[in-house]
Amino acid sequence: MTDQNGTYYLVDGSIYIFQSHFSPHVECFDAEGKDLSAVYGFTQFLLQFLRRVKPDRIAVALDESLFSGFRHDLCASYKSNRELPDENLAMQLKGCREICSILGMASYASKKYEADDIIGTLSVRMSELLPGDPALCIVTRDKDLAQLLRTDKDYMWDYSGNRRRYRADIEEEFGVSPEQFADYLGLVGDAVDCITGVPGVGPVKAKELLRNFASMDGIYENLDAVAGLSLRGAAGLALKLEAHQAEARLSRELATIICDANDQHEGFAHAVPSSLEVADIDISSFEKFLSNYKFTKNDSAHLLFVAERFSNE
Numbered sequence: 001m002t003d004q005n006g007t008y009y010l011v012d013g014s015i016y017i018f019q020s021h022f023s024p025h026v027e028c029f030d031a032e033g034k035d036l037s038a039v040y041g042f043t044q045f046l047l048q049f050l051r052r053v054k055p056d057r058i059a060v061a062l063d064e065s066l067f068s069g070f071r072h073d074l075c076a077s078y079k080s081n082r083e084l085p086d087e088n089l090a091m092q093l094k095g096c097r098e099i100c101s102i103l104g105m106a107s108y109a110s111k112k113y114e115a116d117d118i119i120g121t122l123s124v125r126m127s128e129l130l131p132g133d134p135a136l137c138i139v140t141r142d143k144d145l146a147q148l149l150r151t152d153k154d155y156m157w158d159y160s161g162n163r164r165r166y167r168a169d170i171e172e173e174f175g176v177s178p179e180q181f182a183d184y185l186g187l188v189g190d191a192v193d194c195i196t197g198v199p200g201v202g203p204v205k206a207k208e209l210l211r212n213f214a215s216m217d218g219i220y221e222n223l224d225a226v227a228g229l230s231l232r233g234a235a236g237l238a239l240k241l242e243a244h245q246a247e248a249r250l251s252r253e254l255a256t257i258i259c260d261a262n263d264q265h266e267g268f269a270h271a272v273p274s275s276l277e278v279a280d281i282d283i284s285s286f287e288k289f290l291s292n293y294k295f296t297k298n299d300s301a302h303l304l305f306v307a308e309r310f311s312n313e
Contacts, residue, residue, distance in 0.1 A: 008057040008126050008276060010119045012140035013107070016045045017062075017096050019160065021089065030294035035088055039095040039293065043303060046103050049139070049159065050278070051310045057130075057276035059122055059268075060100045060107040061115035062093075068111045071254050077194050078254055095293055102286050103307070104279035108268035116144060117258035118268045122276075123148050124259045130273050144190070146170045147181040147257055175207035183216040186252025195251045198244045205231060216252055220245060281311050 020026045020041020028040035046060075071078045085093060100107035108118045123136050127150070135153035138145050145156055146165070155166045171177055176184045187206040189197025201209075208231055213219045219226065219241065226238040241248065261269045286307055290300040 006056070006130070006132055006134035007137050008130065008134055009053070009055045009059075009137045009139055010122055011049075011058065011060040012115055012119065012138065012142055012145065013042070013060040013096065013100075014063045014115055015140055015142060016159075017042045017093065020045070021092070028299055029296070031296055032294060034294075036092065036095075036293060036295065036299075038089065038092040039099065040295075040299065040303075042096045043099050043103075044306075045159075046099065046105070047303070047306050047310060050103065050105075051306075051313070055278055057126075057273065058105050058278055059118075059271070059276045060105055061118035061122070061268075062097055062107060062109040063115045064093075064109040065111055065114050069114055070112055071114070075250060075254055080194050095289075098289060102282050102289055104281055106271070106275050108266075108271075110266055110268070112263070113258060113261055113266065113268075116142070117261060119145060120148055120257040120259040121261045122268055122271055123150075125271055126273060126276070143174075144181070144185070144255065144257065146174075146178050148259070149178045175203070176210050180210050180215065182252050182256040183210060185255035186216055186248050189251055190255060193254070195254050196247050197251045198240055198248050200240050201237070205237060216248060281307050283308060283311065 017038050021038035023037070023041065026037045026041035026044075028036040030036050049055075066079070066082055066084060097107055097109060108122075109115075110118065113121075119138060123138070126134070127136070133151075133153075135151070135155070136148070137154075138148060138156045139159050140156055141158040141161065141163075149155065149167045149170065152167055155164045157164050165173070167178055170181070174181070174184065184206050185195065185197070187198050187201045187209065188203055189195045208229060209219050209226070212225075212229060213222055223238050223242055226241060227235045229237075231237060263269050283304070286304065287300075290303060295303070
């Protein structure tokens, strides 16, 4: 498989870092016995992705905004079920950021914006700045990023599960369009991120509401009509929506991916197509990286072998 259609790839890096960190199938320790599974597995993933796809343009988005992002200013309970990384994982997260540039890929992280916002802003910038009409591939298994699929060529790729989802797949799976996805999450909530939504509104009712009124704003502009829907408990639904309007609108705001970040100090907000062009692997820096993180001789030899083989293809 090679990239022959001008597709640009935006990788939700934290998914694959934590997948490696918690996977029973990825185990790596440094020469002193400290865990290196996250950085080892992530490095393997990136090398395999580069070798399999051979992308022309790619960027990796990483999360550094846990408890410091702008959404926590909006809602103190947002992602309150998460924990800050311990000393070992923090060290590995630093290594994951370093390895991206060594392998020739742009990477971005922010204390204010989440990886989703980085991907959202990059996707809009590249769609405006890249010549032709390239497809966007978001490498992730996070459903929230569905709201970024703007054309029928764009897709999300769960790389580990080898599952691609296009706009039509999202509509079939959730019953709403990508443009309605933030409204949908605002209604049903998202327990993973501690987003409440509207109590008593599940997927079935949310789909029917959005099918009839198109958006959350449309729902609240036509609350009187909600009671007339052919839904069980429609009259009570209108009352719930009215009573929890503030929660619904806040939930939608928390679930909405920022696509127009323009902060001067945020590199991703000013990225241009050349920023995402893949460079050659820096083998010398890779060797130093493996030494600095005290990879064992066998693990270092394996990773270097894979990197050198790819570089020579």
